[in-house]
Amino acid sequence: MDCPKCRHPNTDAAKFCENCGAPLVRAPRFCFECGLELSDQAKFCPNCGRRQDAGEPSESDASDSQHHRRSQIERTVRSFTERGSSLLTQGLSEEARAVFESALEVINSRYGAHADDPSVSVGHARIYNGIADVHSKLGDYDTALEWLSKALDSLDGIEDTQARIERATVRQLTGWTLFRQGDMRNAAAFYCYGIIDLSENVETKTGAMLYQGLGIIFREMGDYTQARDYMERCRQIRVKLTDDVGVAIVSNNLGNLYVFTGELTVAEEHYTNSLRLSQQLNDLEGVAICNANLGYIQYENGKYDLAEDYLLTAVRMAEGKWPWIIPTCYGYLTRNNVGAGRLSQARAYLKKADEALAGKDDVPVQATLMELEALLAFHEGDRRASIHLFDEACPIMTAHIKGFHSHVFLLNFGRCILGYVADPDEASNLHLWRTKASELIGRATDGFSRIGNRKYLLACHQLLDEINRAWTT
Numbered sequence: 001m002d003c004p005k006c007r008h009p010n011t012d013a014a015k016f017c018e019n020c021g022a023p024l025v026r027a028p029r030f031c032f033e034c035g036l037e038l039s040d041q042a043k044f045c046p047n048c049g050r051r052q053d054a055g056e057p058s059e060s061d062a063s064d065s066q067h068h069r070r071s072q073i074e075r076t077v078r079s080f081t082e083r084g085s086s087l088l089t090q091g092l093s094e095e096a097r098a099v100f101e102s103a104l105e106v107i108n109s110r111y112g113a114h115a116d117d118p119s120v121s122v123g124h125a126r127i128y129n130g131i132a133d134v135h136s137k138l139g140d141y142d143t144a145l146e147w148l149s150k151a152l153d154s155l156d157g158i159e160d161t162q163a164r165i166e167r168a169t170v171r172q173l174t175g176w177t178l179f180r181q182g183d184m185r186n187a188a189a190f191y192c193y194g195i196i197d198l199s200e201n202v203e204t205k206t207g208a209m210l211y212q213g214l215g216i217i218f219r220e221m222g223d224y225t226q227a228r229d230y231m232e233r234c235r236q237i238r239v240k241l242t243d244d245v246g247v248a249i250v251s252n253n254l255g256n257l258y259v260f261t262g263e264l265t266v267a268e269e270h271y272t273n274s275l276r277l278s279q280q281l282n283d284l285e286g287v288a289i290c291n292a293n294l295g296y297i298q299y300e301n302g303k304y305d306l307a308e309d310y311l312l313t314a315v316r317m318a319e320g321k322w323p324w325i326i327p328t329c330y331g332y333l334t335r336n337n338v339g340a341g342r343l344s345q346a347r348a349y350l351k352k353a354d355e356a357l358a359g360k361d362d363v364p365v366q367a368t369l370m371e372l373e374a375l376l377a378f379h380e381g382d383r384r385a386s387i388h389l390f391d392e393a394c395p396i397m398t399a400h401i402k403g404f405h406s407h408v409f410l411l412n413f414g415r416c417i418l419g420y421v422a423d424p425d426e427a428s429n430l431h432l433w434r435t436k437a438s439e440l441i442g443r444a445t446d447g448f449s450r451i452g453n454r455k456y457l458l459a460c461h462q463l464l465d466e467i468n469r470a471w472t473t
Contacts, residue, residue: 002217023095068120073111077103079121084130090283091321093134098128105375118158125151136177139324139360148174165206168197172209179217180324182363182400183204188217204405208237208246212253219257220364224451227257237383248277248286255293259300261405268297285325288317292329297331300455304340327357327365334372338379346376364405371409374416383420387414391414407447412461414440418463438467 002009009017016023034085044051087096101169104127111120132147151170155163171194179188190211198207215230231254238246245301271293278286295310311333330353337346353369374389390413397409417437421430445460 006210023098030104039250041042069111069117073107073119073123074234076110077126078149080106081126081130085133086136088137089283091285091318093138093321097131097134100127100134103127103130103415113247120161121154121158122163122166124154125163125170128168129170132173132177136173136180137322137324139180139362141177141181141361144177145174148177164197164199165201165204168194168210169206170328171197173204175210175213175217179220182367184217184221184400184402188214190215193382202253203237203240205237205241205243205246208234208241208243208250212250216253219260220401220403220405222255222406222451224403228254229256242279245281245283245286247401248266248274248281248283251277252286252289252293259293259297261451262296262455263373264300270313271297284317285322288314288322288325291317292325292332293330295336296309299336299339302334302339307336309338310439324360324362325355327353327360327362327369330356331365331368331372334396338372338376342418343376343379347380350376363396363400367393368405370396371412372387375412378416378419383416386416387420403447404451407444407451407453407456410440410444410447411463414438414444418466426433434471436469438464441467 002019003017003022003024006020008023009016010018014024023299038045045276080099084096084099084103087093087099091158104124106125107120107127109359111117115121128147128151131259132144132151135141135144135147136138147168152167152174155167170191175187175190175194191210195202195207198204198210201207202210211230211234215227217226217227218224218230223227230307231250235245235250235254238250251274254275255267258264258267258270271290275287275290275294278284278439279291291310292314295307295314298304298307298310311329312320315326315329315333318329328468330349333349334346334353337343337349350372353372357365357369370389370393373394374386377383377389393409394413397406401409414437417433417440421433421437441460441463445457445464448457448460
């Protein structure tokens with residue numbers, strides 16, 4: 001077979017490509033009649049008895065009726081997509097891509113003559129969605145959106161229930177991908193249209209994912225009440241469906257929300273519950289994400305060494321499997337080491353974060369790394385450069401980051417300005433700098449007051465008191 005990675009031809013017995021070493025994933029065989037997956041040697045289907053070496057069924061063959069064809073397509077696509085999704089969950093992205101591409105070849109070769117059949121279109125959409133998921137997990141969001149657009153095009157004009165459910169699934173992944181690019185408005189629109197597509201079928205896994213997506217959007221926009229409502233809707237559906245994987249995911253997202261509101265004990269409970277479920281289900285991606293979030297909790301609690309342990313565990317688990325997790329982990333490690341005063345280590349982690357993000361269009365993480373660069377420069381003593389970097393990052397943060405993270409950015413910017421003007425050599429235009437610091441910290445104060453984060457609200461009030469005392473003297 002031809003290698004799915006480099007297209008080099010290999011012998012039939014080869015398990016790995018002799019040119020590049022990539023694993024060779026062969027397209028499985030399926031029964032023409034019932035869709036059962038068969039061994040390479042099978043001449044008859046062990047399920048329905050259909051002979052397999054007599055060629056494809058003809059148009060006149062009763063077994064090739066639309067009903068049978070739809071059933072066969074559904075089984076074939078389900079077998080491929082479940083296998084591809086399983087590989088992707090294990091972090092085997094290239095192998096997953098090979099499975100989805102094999103599925104495309106099988107559907108096109110077997111049912112190409114029935115391209116106008118809605119079941120063929122739905123099958124194509126599911127496979128396109130799978131390929132897009134691979135690219136999205138790799139951080140190649142533009143390519144993912146191209147495949148998602150193809151998936152929506154293949155469903156255009158088809159209004160049966162299955163097509164609407166599949167369209168909602170495609171909109172869910174499109175929303176997630178746009179969110180990763182920082183396009184909150186369009187991401188929310190896709191989630192809402194997906195819920196409309198589902199209509200009475202909203203209490204499904206797809207419906208739960210759409211509500212969860214809206215919850216994350218509102219959380220990132222700073223509307224925590226609305227975010228909690230959507231996440232609770234998601235959680236209720238997951239529990240009703242006994243979807244433990246989904247419950248673990250939404251618990252993790254609720255943990256993030258409670259971090260933002262400053263309820264760290266509640267957040268840690270959600271993260272711990274998510275970690276327990278993920279470990280029971282052997283969901284290693286979920287375990288890695290929980291370790292990253294528990295690391296951030298320990299940073300917020302000032303337990304820097306424990307935070308480092310959690311975050312490095314997350315990096316080790318995600319490396320080579322889930323690259324989208326790694327820049328965030330290194331960003332957390334940078335922040336953690338700045339807090340601990342280990343500046344050279346913080347600088348090393350920030351470099352690793354930049355390297356891990358290279359070539360990925362992840363706007364929220366890019367903005368966060370810009371803030372960390374400015375913060376680290378300040379602590380390293382280059383205060384003039386720090387203020388310049390904060391100024392550069394400010395419009396990007398304002399455009400793409402809302403809520404908790406934006407308030408933290410404003411607080412840190414104001415704090416660094418106060419440190420800058422405290423230096424006797426840099427105290428020119430003192431009144432102007434203090435005014436700017438006061439304005440930034442005032443905006444942060446308003447933000448933390450709205451979300452009820454007492455820890456950061458106290459820090460803001462202390463800095464404002466410091467400015468007032470300086471002005472008084």
